Amino acid sequence: MDAKPYIPRPTLGRLPLYYRCLDEAARLGREVVSSEDIGRALGLPAAQVRKDLSYVRDLGRPGIGYQVRVLLASLKQCLGLTSDKEAIVVGAGRLGQALAAYPGFAAYGLRIVALFDHDPAKIGQQVAGCTIHPLADLPGLVQRLHIELGIITVPAPAAQTVADAMVEAGIVAIWNFAPVALTVPEGVQLENEDLAARLAVLSHYIARRSFARENSRNA
Amino acid sequence: MDAKPYIPRPTLGRLPLYYRCLDEAARLGREVVSSEDIGRALGLPAAQVRKDLSYVRDLGRPGIGYQVRVLLASLKQCLGLTSDKEAIVVGAGRLGQALAAYPGFAAYGLRIVALFDHDPAKIGQQVAGCTIHPLADLPGLVQRLHIELGIITVPAPAAQTVADAMVEAGIVAIWNFAPVALTVPEGVQLENEDLAARLAVLSHYIARRSFARENSRNA
DNA sequence: TAGATTGTTAATCGATTAACAATC
DNA sequence: TAGATTGTTAATCGATTAACAATC
Numbered sequence: 001m002d003a004k005p006y007i008p009r010p011t012l013g014r015l016p017l018y019y020r021c022l023d024e025a026a027r028l029g030r031e032v033v034s035s036e037d038i039g040r041a042l043g044l045p046a047a048q049v050r051k052d053l054s055y056v057r058d059l060g061r062p063g064i065g066y067q068v069r070v071l072l073a074s075l076k077q078c079l080g081l082t083s084d085k086e087a088i089v090v091g092a093g094r095l096g097q098a099l100a101a102y103p104g105f106a107a108y109g110l111r112i113v114a115l116f117d118h119d120p121a122k123i124g125q126q127v128a129g130c131t132i133h134p135l136a137d138l139p140g141l142v143q144r145l146h147i148e149l150g151i152i153t154v155p156a157p158a159a160q161t162v163a164d165a166m167v168e169a170g171i172v173a174i175w176n177f178a179p180v181a182l183t184v185p186e187g188v189q190l191e192n193e194d195l196a197a198r199l200a201v202l203s204h205y206i207a208r209r210s211f212a213r214e215n216s217r218n219a
Numbered sequence: 220m221d222a223k224p225y226i227p228r229p230t231l232g233r234l235p236l237y238y239r240c241l242d243e244a245a246r247l248g249r250e251v252v253s254s255e256d257i258g259r260a261l262g263l264p265a266a267q268v269r270k271d272l273s274y275v276r277d278l279g280r281p282g283i284g285y286q287v288r289v290l291l292a293s294l295k296q297c298l299g300l301t302s303d304k305e306a307i308v309v310g311a312g313r314l315g316q317a318l319a320a321y322p323g324f325a326a327y328g329l330r331i332v333a334l335f336d337h338d339p340a341k342i343g344q345q346v347a348g349c350t351i352h353p354l355a356d357l358p359g360l361v362q363r364l365h366i367e368l369g370i371i372t373v374p375a376p377a378a379q380t381v382a383d384a385m386v387e388a389g390i391v392a393i394w395n396f397a398p399v400a401l402t403v404p405e406g407v408q409l410e411n412e413d414l415a416a417r418l419a420v421l422s423h424y425i426a427r428r429s430f431a432r433e434n435s436r437n438a
Numbered sequence: 439t440a441g442a443t444t445g446t447t448a449a450t451c452g453a454t455t456a457a458c459a460a461t462c
Numbered sequence: 463t464a465g466a467t468t469g470t471t472a473a474t475c476g477a478t479t480a481a482c483a484a485t486c
Contacts (some may be wrong), residue, residue, distance in 0.1 A: 010477065012423060016416035020398060034443065043400050046443095047479055054445060062444035063486035079419050080426025087418070094317035101313050104398055104415035110422060148425050149418070172428060173421040179239060179323055181262050189424040193417065196323035197235035198410065199306070199368075200298050202392040203329060204231060205408040206367045207299025209391060229453065253467065265467095266455055273469060281468035282462035 007078075011052045017042050018053065019075040020107060026068050034065040084109045086145060088171075090162045091153035092117035092125075092132045095177060099151060101128035112151070114141055135165070142169040149173050156180040163190075226297075230271045236261050237272065238294040239326060245287050253284040300328045305364060307390075309381045310372035311336035311344075311351045314396060318370060320347035331370070333360055354384070361388040368392050375399040382409075 007015075021041050025033050035049040042049075053060065057074045060066045076082055089096045092115040100112045115132045117123065125132045133141065141147070150171040152162050159178035166174060173189040176182055179197065184190050226234075240260050244252050254268040261268075272279065276293045279285045295301055308315045311334040319331045334351045336342065344351045352360065360366070369390040371381050378397035385393060392408040395401055398416065403409050 007423075008477070012420055013416070015423070016413070016419040019419070020416075036443080041400065045479070047481090048477095050443090050445065051478080058445075060444050061486060062484065063442050065443065078423060078426070080422040080424075081419070085422045085425065094313075094320050098313035098317035099414070102414060105418060107398075108415055108419045108422070110415065110418050149421060173425050175418060175421055179326075181260065187428075189421060189428075191417065191421055194235070195318070195321060196327055196329065197232070197239075198412065199324060199329050199394060200235040200238070200300070200327045201231055202368060202394055202408060202410055203299040203304045203327070204226075204234070204297060205299075206304065206392050207297070209406075209408075227453070255467080264455070266457090267453095269467090269469065270454080277469075279468050280462060281460065282466050284467065 007055045011055055014042075014044070014048075014052055015056070015075060015079055016108065018049070019072070019079060019081075022066075022068055022072045022075065023107065026072055030068055032065045032067055033071075035060070037065070079108070081109045084111060085149060086111050086113045086147055087149035087151055087175075088112065088114045088116065088138070088142065088147050089151040089153060090116040090135070090138070090166070091155075091158075091177075092119070092122050092127070093153060096151075096153035097127045099153065100130045110149075113145065113147070135162075138165055139169040142166070142171060147171060150175070152176045152178055152182075154178060226274045230274055233261075233263070233267075233271055234275070234294060234298055235327065237268070238291070238298060238300075241285075241287055241291045241294065242326065245291055249287055251284045251286055252290075254279070256284070298327070303328045303330060304368060305330050305332045305366055306368035306370055306394075307331065307333045307335065307357070307361065307366050308370040308372060309335040309354070309357070309385070310374075310377075310396075311338070311341050311346070312372060315370070315372035316346045318372065319349045329368075332364065332366070354381075357384055358388040361385070361390060366390060369394070371395045371397055371401075373397060 018038060021038055035046040039046040039049045056078050059071050059074055087110065089100050089112055096115055100115050105111060112130060115127060115130055116135050116138050117132050118135050122132045123134050148171055150166040152159050152174060154162050156178045159176060159180050160182055163174055163182045163184055167184055167188055174184060175191050175193060177193045177195065179194050182190060237257060240257055254265040257268045258265040275297045278290050278293055306329065308319050308331055315334060319334050324330060331349060334346060334349050335354050335357055336351050337354050341351045342353050367390055369385040371378050371393060373381050375397045378395060378399050379401055382393055382401045382403055386403060386407055393403060394410050394412060396412045396414065398413050401409060
């Protein structure tokens with residue numbers, strides 16, 4: 001047991017990419033990869049790959065590279081994917097349902113096991129093998145299955161209440177899609193996914209682009 | 220016309236939050252807000268708010284604060300939201316449909332106007348007022364409507380082909396949900412949204428948490 | 439041994455935070 | 463005028479990149 005206690009957030013965000021890259025290499029039957037190989041596949045400088053991987057554990061061999069199997073296992077452990085992690089989604093609208101059915105999580109051994117909604121019409125429906133439960137069942141189900149991961153896809157005004165209920169039930173990491181700043185107790189990890197804000201950033205790039213074009217015309 | 224030519228990426232990511240915050244303040248009838256007010260609402264230090272807003276334009280008044288209407292208009296221009304921006308989604312699976320129907324974009328004047336899919340069974344279906352078109356119609360539609368924003372929600376193996384088609388058709392900013400490193404020509408803005416990778420990061424935090432707990436027990 | 443490639447140190451770069459003169 | 467709050471400068475912090483000794 002020597003998982004590192006602290007990894008910088010930017011590095012952390014890249015670890016899943018390394019994991020997927022190594023997984024792919026393993027499927028192709030490769031036994032060893034270099035930081036150069038990984039960097040090329042992901043569009044990152046080799047030095048950054050080495051630096052990032054040094055946080056995971058000392059696994060490469062100078063002159064040789066990284067053993068695919070070994071590094072994969074380390075990344076798996078570092079990302080907490082050794083035991084399958086289960087998550088719940090609160091808010092069974094289109095987005096919540098899309099996440100519940102999203103096939104991409106499986107590559108990391110992540111699984112959404114239940115949806116919750118307050119709309120009586122939705123209760124009992126199945127989405128990709130996942131049942132929609134009433135909100136009242138949340139605490140019981142979370143505790144019974146020892147769920148630690150919660151995803152919020154309710155409208156903004158309901159999000160804080162849902163977050164509170166999740167924390168109360170024992171969830172320690174929340175992925176929030178509602179465009180609102182939530183308050184959670186110390187020790188609960190919160191990640192915000194603001195889809196509209198992301199799209200607005202792309203809109204800015206387009207605006208800047210036309211601005212630059214105009215400028216060069218007038219220059 | 221004095222839109223700033225360059226804004227750091229972290230700042231850029233916060234601008235939409237300021238926009239939403241100011242929009243809210245305007246709806247509440249507030250005429251002036253301070254960097255302190257904004258910071259409190261968003262959980263950011265006031266100094267950072269001021270620094271960020273200084274990239275947008277010089278708009279605050281010392282001793283007073285920021286005029287809500289004026290700052291809102293500046294942010295709108297900076298984010299390119301003065302003229303309504305339209306986007307297309309390629310990949311009419313659950314995720315693509317959820318995005319097409321997502322109500323949150325409207326707050327920024329962003330709108331998804333068409334879905335594309337290669338599945339003949341889906342062609343012609345409506346999703347939240349948005350028609351699903353065959354892929355062959357993409358170039359024509361993009362050019363006719365002068366669409367500059369494309370969203371990719373197809374499986375990873377198809378993503379590069381879709382990106383190429385988008386660029387060919389004239390799209391200059393791509394939001395890619397497929398978990399794969401795409402190649403686009405210089406000048407085309409690419410933002411990756413890797414949902415599974417995001418969830419994996421949360422999984423790591425949980426793992427670290429239990430590691431920390433175990434450690435403190437043994438300490 | 440020579441060539442390859444690591445892990446790490448040091449240099450660079452960029453973002454955040456603190457402090458404060460300017461000004462309403 | 464006194465109090466409030468900006469915009470900006472300088473200090474701090476943290477991440478990326480480059481370089482290279484260690485080593486397979």
